[in-house]
Amino acid sequence: MLTRDDVLAAQERIRGRVRRTPVIAADPEAGTLWLKCELLQLAGVFKTRGAFNRILTGLETGALDPATGVVAASGGNAGLANAYAAARVGVPATVFVPETAPAVKVARLREYGATVRQVGREYAEAYLAAVEFADTTGALFCHAYDQLEVAAGAGTIGEEILTDVPDVDTIVVAVGGGGLFAGIAAAAEGRARVVAVEPTRIPTLHSALQAGQPVDVAVSGIAADSLGARRIGSIAFDVARRTGPVSVLVEDETIAAARTALWQDYRMAVEHGAAAAYAGLASGAYRPAPGERVAVVVCGANTDPATLG
CATH class of the missing domain: 3.40.50.1100 (Rossmann fold)
Incomplete structure (x- = not known):
């Protein structure tokens, strides 16, 4: 079972090997939305x-x-x-x-x-x-996502968010196979809710929660290269059952628009999968309550800049 203790152990093990990526205020005056800039991680990816x-x-x-x-x-x-x-x-x-x-x-x-x-x-x-x-x-x-060490390593992102913004209410993450979600949900358990955002064309976690167990889904769409797992990992499903995330779906068009917005508004060049979490907010699939403090994980930069508008 993946817990925060595993995440803390991973944090010590990889210290000095990875970048501690910044958390920036999307709108400093509003003070309710932060972006975790994991696109700046070594190799351009949280993994x-x-x-x-x-x-x-x-x-x-x-x-x-x-x-x-x-x-x-x-x-x-x-x-x-x-x-x-x-x-x-x-x-x-x-x-x-x-x-x-x-x-x-x-x-x-x-x-x-x-x-x-x-x-x-x-x-x-x-x-x-x-x-x-x-x-x-x-x-x-x-494994790309379904190993304890892998998910625990991803969970160090949650630890960093909760250190930098200790009163954050909600952390929004994209889900493919679920390693990032599992690690962050384990790190944040009892401290912040997690919103899990998936493309409607690859709903691995959403389908598993509906079925009561991991199930195969069709894989297609613009985010398939990074979120294209056929089913949610067992670790992620176990963490989801334990922590009760908010699960939302977003259309490909919304993901593309969010990717463009991240570039135009913040000059963040990200792949479609990395824009999915931001799309969850931008589309209204998840609507924060007034004053809710939200951090969005922007998790991958391995994209062709020529495709950005």
Whole structure:
């Protein structure tokens, strides 16, 4: 079971390995909305926190053979995080991505020194290939979201928010496989509510909460490269049942508009998945009460700037 204690342990383990990203007031005069600028994280993605926590834990426990290294499956961002962390720690990384992974992410994976293998059209197919590779070679498998160390590492974002804005009422996060949500919800449990925002075309958590268990969903839409898990992770589902998040859905058009707004209003160049959380507010899918203090996690910058208006 993922708890705040796991998050605090991760915070100590990865200290000095990742950036402590800033929390900025969206409107300093209003004082009710903050943006957690996780797009400034190393490798441009929040997953770097969980990757370091997983890899360093593997070295501590002996589960990671430095000669064999690590393997990950990813729509792009988890691969980037693990490739970066592995390079910094000094172990090899192999990353399986779908054939649909954005070229900008594949290029960066290779820049970080990872061996890249493109398999299938969806994350699920790359995942199966990565698991087989781990079984065959003995490489340490680093899940994109559904491992305790990975989710706990992501949860350090919540700790930072609650340190910088201790009276925050609500933290808004995007959900794909659920590692970010799970970590932040565990960190914030009893201290702040969490709003989980998903694309209507990939409602992994929303569907699981309705069904009472994780279920497969179709994967499509503009945020599929980063939020394109086929089902919510078991860790995230367990945390959701325990903490009772607010679950909302947003349309692709709203995500695109939120991404444009983040660029035009704050000069934040983010990918569509990272704009989903902001879309939850901008669209009115979640409407804060008067005076409610809200922090939005802006979590990924691995995008092509040429596509920004």
